Amino acid sequence: MNNGENAVPLLAARDLAKTHGRTQALRGASAELRAGEILAVTGASGSGKSTLLHCLAGIVRPDAGSVTYGGERLDRLPEKRLSGLRRGDFGVVFQFGQLIPELTALDNVALPLMLAGSSRGDAQARAGEWLERFGVRGQAGLRPGEMSGGQAQRTSLARALVTGPKVVFADEPTGALDSLASEQVMTALVHTARDSGTAVLLVTHDAQVAAYADREVRLSDGAVVPTGVTA
Ligand SMILES: Nc1ncnc2c1ncn2[C@@H]1O[C@H](COP(=O)(O)OP(=O)(O)OP(=O)(O)O)[C@@H](O)[C@H]1O
Ligand SMILES: [Mg+2]
Numbered sequence: 001m002n003n004g005e006n007a008v009p010l011l012a013a014r015d016l017a018k019t020h021g022r023t024q025a026l027r028g029a030s031a032e033l034r035a036g037e038i039l040a041v042t043g044a045s046g047s048g049k050s051t052l053l054h055c056l057a058g059i060v061r062p063d064a065g066s067v068t069y070g071g072e073r074l075d076r077l078p079e080k081r082l083s084g085l086r087r088g089d090f091g092v093v094f095q096f097g098q099l100i101p102e103l104t105a106l107d108n109v110a111l112p113l114m115l116a117g118s119s120r121g122d123a124q125a126r127a128g129e130w131l132e133r134f135g136v137r138g139q140a141g142l143r144p145g146e147m148s149g150g151q152a153q154r155t156s157l158a159r160a161l162v163t164g165p166k167v168v169f170a171d172e173p174t175g176a177l178d179s180l181a182s183e184q185v186m187t188a189l190v191h192t193a194r195d196s197g198t199a200v201l202l203v204t205h206d207a208q209v210a211a212y213a214d215r216e217v218r219l220s221d222g223a224v225v226p227t228g229v230t231a
Helices: 049-056 079-089 105-115 120-133 149-161 179-196
Strands: 011-020 023-033 038-043 064-069 090-093 167-171 199-203 215-220 223-229
Touching: 011 049, 023 038, 023 049, 023 064, 038 049, 049 167, 049 199, 079 090, 090 149, 105 120, 105 149, 120 149, 149 167, 149 179, 167 179, 179 199
Parallel strands: 023 223, 038 199, 038 215, 090 167, 167 199
Antiparallel strands: 011 023, 011 064, 215 223
């Protein structure tokens, strides 16, 4: 039933369970992301935040439960279609970087555009604009091993956003930043998301970062405890 809100979520996880070895990372987690919404996922270390993000982004398949994207069962898609969809519609910022070590910041950000068919020159020009937005234009020529943690995180955000995805998954995108830099990065992320209608799933342990979101869900021991509106 549509009770006045945008009732159909863009992305929905229902009753997810996921076990890593003997650790039950998710036990009945459910969460929804609406189109254009910024949702913060918070919770203690080890509560299952990254696992939930990976399941929603189609990177990890849950053991039980469902992940639905635009009405389609993501958790049941064959790997080939799943990776095509991820490349086209999703941008991911991993908790521990995953920039390509051999490439400069500029080429790391240009790569998704080149994979989508842009020429190297066009891709690099757009990549430069995105580095600028996140305040790391001056580091365009550095390789990940030559960057600070915060510079690498900003570069990862630029890479996740450069293709204009429908959903951005950001796992602790400000984890290596001080509070001023966090504010700058969050402002850039939120403006970009609002301008382009991009939905953002933002994992963070920082209440000041979570406050940028429209809504917050808190994970505890692998399940979601709703905490209501934050902004
Ligand atoms: N690949 C893995 N192999 C074994 N255990 C794992 C693996 N990934 C996660 N876990 C375990 O699953 C649980 C949830 O991990 P997850 O990374 O989802 O937590 P998190 O909330 O993101 O924590 P943090 O805030 O520290 O990043 C933890 O107990 C963790 O040790
Ligand atoms: Mg994590």
